[in-house]
Amino acid sequence: MRRSQIPDCFAQELFLSALKSLAHALQAKDPYTAGHALRVSLLAKAVAQELGLSPAEVRQIGFAAELHDIGKIGISERLLHKRGPLTDYEYDEVMRHTMIGEQIIAPLMGVDLTVKEVVRWHHERMNGTGTPDGLSGDDIPLAARVVAVADAFDAMTSARPYRTSLSLDAARRELLENAGTQFDPECVAALVRLLAPHSPLAAYNNPGAYWCQTPFPHL
Numbered sequence: 001m002r003r004s005q006i007p008d009c010f011a012q013e014l015f016l017s018a019l020k021s022l023a024h025a026l027q028a029k030d031p032y033t034a035g036h037a038l039r040v041s042l043l044a045k046a047v048a049q050e051l052g053l054s055p056a057e058v059r060q061i062g063f064a065a066e067l068h069d070i071g072k073i074g075i076s077e078r079l080l081h082k083r084g085p086l087t088d089y090e091y092d093e094v095m096r097h098t099m100i101g102e103q104i105i106a107p108l109m110g111v112d113l114t115v116k117e118v119v120r121w122h123h124e125r126m127n128g129t130g131t132p133d134g135l136s137g138d139d140i141p142l143a144a145r146v147v148a149v150a151d152a153f154d155a156m157t158s159a160r161p162y163r164t165s166l167s168l169d170a171a172r173r174e175l176l177e178n179a180g181t182q183f184d185p186e187c188v189a190a191l192v193r194l195l196a197p198h199s200p201l202a203a204y205n206n207p208g209a210y211w212c213q214t215p216f217p218h219l
Contacts, residue, residue, distance in 0.1 A: 016108070023070045036154060041065040043150040043191075050190040051146070057114075064118035065147045071101025071119065083161035095131045098123055117141040122148050125182045145184035149175065149191055152183070168195065 023037050045062040053061070072080060075097050079090050086094060101119040121135060121144035128136030140148075156171040166174070172195055179188040193199075 019070055019104070020066050022073065023067055026069075026073055036158065037066045037069060039154045040068065040147065040150045043154060044147045046194055047146050047150060047187055047190045048143075050194055051186065057143075060112055060114040061118070061143045061146055064112075064115040064143055065150060067101070067105070067115060068118050068122050068147055068151060069097060069101070070104055071097035071099065073104070074100040081161070085162055095123060098132050114141075114143045118144050118147045120144075122151055124148070126184060127181045130182075140184075142184075145187050149183050149187040153191060 020037075041062045044065040045058050048058045048061045072094075075094055079086065079094050082090070098120050102116055105116050105119055118141075120132065121130075121140055124130035124133065124135045124140045124144060126137055126140070126145075128134050130140075153171055153175060156166045156174060157168065159165045172192060175183060175188045175191065179185040
């Protein structure tokens with residue numbers, strides 16, 4: 001690395017660290033989503049590892065997962081904290097966070113493509129009915145498919161203002177029922193294996209106690 005490149009790289013690292021802090025601060029304002037980014041990151045890394053991805057790929061997916069909702073900075077807090085189901089219009093507005101997030105990330109020259117893919121495409125669906133681009137199947141990058149499963153599972157097992165959290169078994173059934181339509185079947189199968197009885201992830205029945213205090217082994 002040439003000496004002239006060091007300041008730019010250092011500035012980029014500082015900016016990315018600031019984005020992670022901002023993403024966590026955004027969620028910390030809402031008790032229903034506090035810790036979500038960290039839990040999704042840890043869970044996504046566990047799934048990626050179960051899929052046999054390389055250590056470098058596992059780290060990249062974990063980092064991208066921490067920033068997956070960064071675009072919610074540009075979404076009205078009234079919608080993010082609404083105590084009730086969203087209307088179709090409100091849902092579309094909230095889903096704009098995928099494009100806003102990419103706009104925040106895109107100017108960072110040298111940012112790994114994985115981050116941009118996850119931020120923009122973690123709400124795409126295998127059958128092409130997702131957002132924002134209607135990608136389907138393998139056109140959705142693997143990293144985004146991994147984070148989509150981790151994100152959905154954490155959302156289902158966390159309480160929201162308009163519903164209680166689902167049990168581990170209920171969330172598992174929901175993932176299996178939507179494998180192949182909403183979720184990548186291989187990613188779902190990997191998570192289900194990790195949720196087997198006596199697995200460390202089985203402690204997800206108490207996500208706050210497990211994920212926020214005990215990192216997943218080897219990650």
